[in-house]
Amino acid sequence: MSILTTNRLTKSYGEFKAVTDVNLDVQPNTLHAVIGPNGAGKTTLFHCLTGVQRLTSGRILFDNKEISKLGPEKRSSLGMSRSFQVTSLFLEMTVRENLQIAALGVSSIDGFRFWSSSASTVKKTAAAVDYALETTGFENRAETIAGDLSHGQQRMLEVGMALAQQPKLILLDEPTSGMGVDDIPMISDLVRRLTKDITVLLIEHNMGIVLEISDKITVMQLGQILVEGTPNQIKNDQRVREAYLGGETEDA
Amino acid sequence: MSLELKHCPILIAIALAAFLVLPSISLATEVLIFAIIALGCSILLGYAGLLSFGQAIFFGLGAYVASLSQIHLGVNFLVGLLIATAAGATVAALVGALAIRRQGIYFVMLTLAFTQLAFFVSYTLDEWTGGDNGLLDVPRNSVDIFGFEIAIDSSEKFYAFVAISFVLIFLGMIRITHSQFGRTLLAIKQNEERATALGYSVKWYKVLAFIFSGSITAYAGGMYALFLNFAPLSNVELIMSEHILIMAIIGGTGNVYGAVLGSLFLVVVGDMLSAFWERWLFLLGGILILTVFYMRGGLISGLYGVFEFLSQKFGSASTQKES
Amino acid sequence: MELFFFQLLNGLGLGVIYFLLSVGLTITFGLLNFVNFAHGAFYMVGAYVTFVIVSLTGNFWLALLIAPLVIGTLAIALEQSVVKFSYVLEHKYQILVTLGVALMLQELVIMIWGPIGKNVSPPSSLAGIIEIGDFIYPKYRAFVIAFSALIAIVVWWGLEKTKFGALVRAGSENAQMVGLLGVNITRLFSITFGLGGLLAGLAGVLAAPLRGADPFMGVEALGIAFIVVVIGGMGSFLGALVGGLVVGVMQSVMSSVWPEGASLMVYAAMAAVILSRPRGLFGRA
Incomplete structure (x- = not known):
């Protein structure tokens, strides 16, 4: 198989x-x-x-x-998720927001919810985001802006983005x-x-x-x-x- | 809900302040109408990252459709504005879906070509649009609900109507920009390739942004025609698109209140300056250049900067007192 | 038939002016991917400088010599003082900066000469008509065709046969490469920008006796130049030539059939080309 x-x-x-x-x-x-x-x-x-x-x-x-x-x-x-060879993140967003966007990408409609607040929509990603944070060791840096991470950390987040999609x-x-x-x-x-x-x-x-x-x-x-x-x-x-x-x- | 609770009083205060502070009601009316129009541009540029020269299409379309509905269909002004909004949404979906098939400079050129097309179509269809002369004597048909008549036949009443529209549209757009859709647009703006790889159908997000932008711009265009009782051909000129863009950029596109500042700046400063210096657009060109080089976030970011500075100064002064 | 031929010739004349107008825009785009929304303003100022020189000296030939140099200098001055600082920015900011420049130039012209257009008369030696059998044609228009064709050949020669031209062509293929070869790419770009402005100014000089000078001809010309460049393909000399002729002839022939439709058609053509064939007829793949 x-x-x-x-x-x-x-x-x-x-x-x-x-x-x-x-x-x-x-x-x-x-x-x-x-x-x-x-x-x-x-x-x-x-x-x-x-x-x-x-x-x-x-x-x-x-x-x-x-x-x-x-x-x-x-x-x-x-x-099927991927990472990029040249780091490709949402640099003005926090680590958590990056992972949330990644997690919601697998749903075809959640990104289109324009009337309910973003906070209520991302609630359903909590498990996936936590899994990605934990696996990549970002638990303590979840609120850091992605653009402020070191190069090595950005490479880790790059993999984390794919993981958040489970x-x-x-x-x-x-x-x-x-x-x-x-x-x-x-x-x-x-x-x-x-x-x-x-x-x-x-x-x-x-x-x-x-x-x-x-x-x-x-x-x-x-x-x-x-x-x-x-x-x-x-x-x-x-x-x-x-x-x-x-x-x-x-x-x- | 908290979002509305926070912003509703601010927006009402803006509408009241415009009425009380500005020298004339018509100026205040114009400021609020153009604030909505600048907001439409800001949704595209600030959230979806799309620099479009197409806003005049929706503005002019809204003005023509609202006017024609008053003249030929005889429907009341509210229905007329709703028809204009629907037309704006439809055309924006079409223009958007075509324009976003190309990126960068080609996208910009497409929106420019579409505006010119809209202009020449409006010019050619002079039986409907009045061509060069514009559509004259546009009435404001009153609303009649069970024998109870609502008319907007004085400038005060008209202002009240525009102010209510302003507050509701801004609340709606604040809600949309704070939604997951708004956040996704920002993500697409920051990194389109990644967003696509993550599963987002980028083009539909952009089309939806166009639809929101086009609808509110057409609604405002309709109000503007009812305000002037006139729908001029200049509404669909390329230069109108440029002015809308400049308004949005000088105000600042990352924040809905930037649109208010941009409109306030262009309408009020324009009104004051043009009285004694007709060529004040010269200044506007210079300000546009300076904004791009030195204050990319527009006036609104400058305002926030001042607030921050003051609060820091005030904050540090108070801590010093405590110690 | 004769009318058609007359319009065809007019279209040719218009087309060569459009070529001169657009060639600078297309080459600066090719070199640095830079889009200049102030390009139409060079054309307009060219027409106004012609107006000034002709009304001061009565000598059109002097204008033909001096005005393009003035515009070329203006272009380089603008490039050095404002435009070059926007190269590092995104496309949309470059567009906004040059839009600001265009707006300032337009308003400056209105401040000096007022919003109403000015007429420029053709030189007396080119007044009147040429007669070839039954066919008559204005002398000045015939001169424009011949002179522009000559300039087109000179530009072609400059691009194909000189070292400078080779650098420009190589730079538009791959600017980084040329930079690596030790060529000062920003200097190359400044000069190209200036020459592009010069040619747009020249187009303005030639157009002045045909359509006068007015403050809003810059915006109109920018639209035309975009159409030409899009149809011909961004960055292509040949594209600007063929695109210019196609647009000129199309406008001219249409103007006797359906005048309002002429502009409508060229913009529709522009949109259609971008959507179906974004590289235009001769653009780089």
Whole structure:
């Protein structure tokens, strides 16, 4: 019973094929990572999965529903949430307000309630917001304005936004990007903990983290899947070594 | 409920003060009508982040529809204004839905093109709109409920009606801006991409903002025509859109009371200055530039700043006394 | 048939003026994504400077030489004193700042010359008509077509064949890149802004004998320039040329069939183009 599968997913820009015939298979409650050198097509794949870009051909099945043609705003209500590689928050709002907006996003009508006060509408998000605050460790900073948080904290809130939607699957786009070395364990611990409740699909270029925390790894190269397996299999795969040769050989 | 309890007295006080302080009733009437119009613009710009040159469409439409309903349908003025509001909402939904298909400068240009279209359509349909001459001799048909007649046939009565409309519309808009819808609009304004990813159908939020904006602007446009007994073609000119925008921005768009200040500033200062200096718009251009560079929040933020400063000074003085 | 040809030629004349008016707007947009709502004011002030020079000296040729330089200088002065501080702001604030500038220029003109328009007569050497067989055409209008075509070629040559032009073109493709190459992009922009103003001023000079000078021609011209730029595609020289001609001919031909409809149609065309093909005919993808 996979939660997310892609069937020959292809995305081309004119003649150029950014992603070709990718078949992904993500099992529930696992941490599945997609890695690959620059230009491997990770980001394009991510955009197709989140609905930001339309596929050229192929299909995406999420929770046994075909979602290939749904826009990005339709996917979150099905239980699929995402984070952004470049922090994307409501910077003038507090942490709690950010999470409230996130939590209400899965309902198709709550955001349109224009006659009852916002305070009464957000009441129903309390549980989801508390869960996100707790999981990301923001309990004591809930009233801080998002723009005033440190970069590392903003990265955490970035993941918290997706969590507040109480999704089945969470898509994380390089959650450690731009983070200091000291802050990285904070995120990797969080991501590891998440698989208790939900499924995580992680796009990442930091090989070290991926090998450490993933259940399954898909390595991409030139828009195609190069190899797939457990961290141990990937670590010892000759093709992966070649693909990364001279580049990021952090597994050494 | 507490929201209304807090704001209702302030709004009534504003309406009374305008009546008592301003030199003439007609000036006070105009201030309140344009406060509603500036508020319509502020909903779009301050909450949805949409800079639209289309407000004159709704303003002019409201004026024409309300006037035509008085002349041809013979309905009472209240029904006339409601028809104008409905027309405003409909056209705003249409204009909004088309314009938001493009972003940034293309959105702005679309609203500009729509205003020009509305102008030339109004100009061409001169059998209905009076073309260049405008629609003259617009009556105010009285309301007749079970033989009890309500007429707004004096400037005092008309002012009372405008003041009631002002208070109710502002209360309604305060409620809307404090709702989850208002908060969602602010979120969309701050980060549209994130809002979309979170599941919000951004375009319908913007269309709804357009509908609120267009309805109250058309209602106010209708009142303005009844006030003047006249619906001029200049209502739908691009320059009208510009004036409405400037009013909203100088007053401040993040807060409903900014609209009151903007209207007060433009109508009253305009009235005073134009008496001895006809080209006071020159000053307005300069003030617009200065507002953008130095006081993005408009007069209302300046006013809050002064309050804060005074309360701090007063606060620190009182604590010093205590110690 | 003859009337149609006459209107077609008029449209061509109008079109080349529209081109001169719009080319600066489109190129400054291409360079810094900057939209100048004061652009129409350069055209208007150009017409007024022409009026002043012609009524002082009676020499239109002097105006043709000096007025564009005056407007170019004015444009650079405005850019240095006000406009350049808005580059870092969002689009909507740039629009508001330049809107303020346009309003100030318009009111300044009314303060000096009053709200009523002024007439400018064409130079005596270009008064009268040309006769080609049965066909007659005003000399001045023929001159406008020929002269503007020449300027269009000069602008094209400047953009295509000079180093400055290459930088402008590269900058409108990718301003950051050009900045990285060590070119002072803000300086490049100031000069382009000034030249764009100069050309709009020149359009004002050429238009003055045809339609006079009045304070509200700037707003009208801004609308026209937007239509041209949108139809042709933002940032495109060729787009401004083709867009200008299309709008000019359309207006001119329509004006003999359904005058009120002419403006209606061009604005409808503008909305339709933005909605269906936002990059216009020749805009960058």
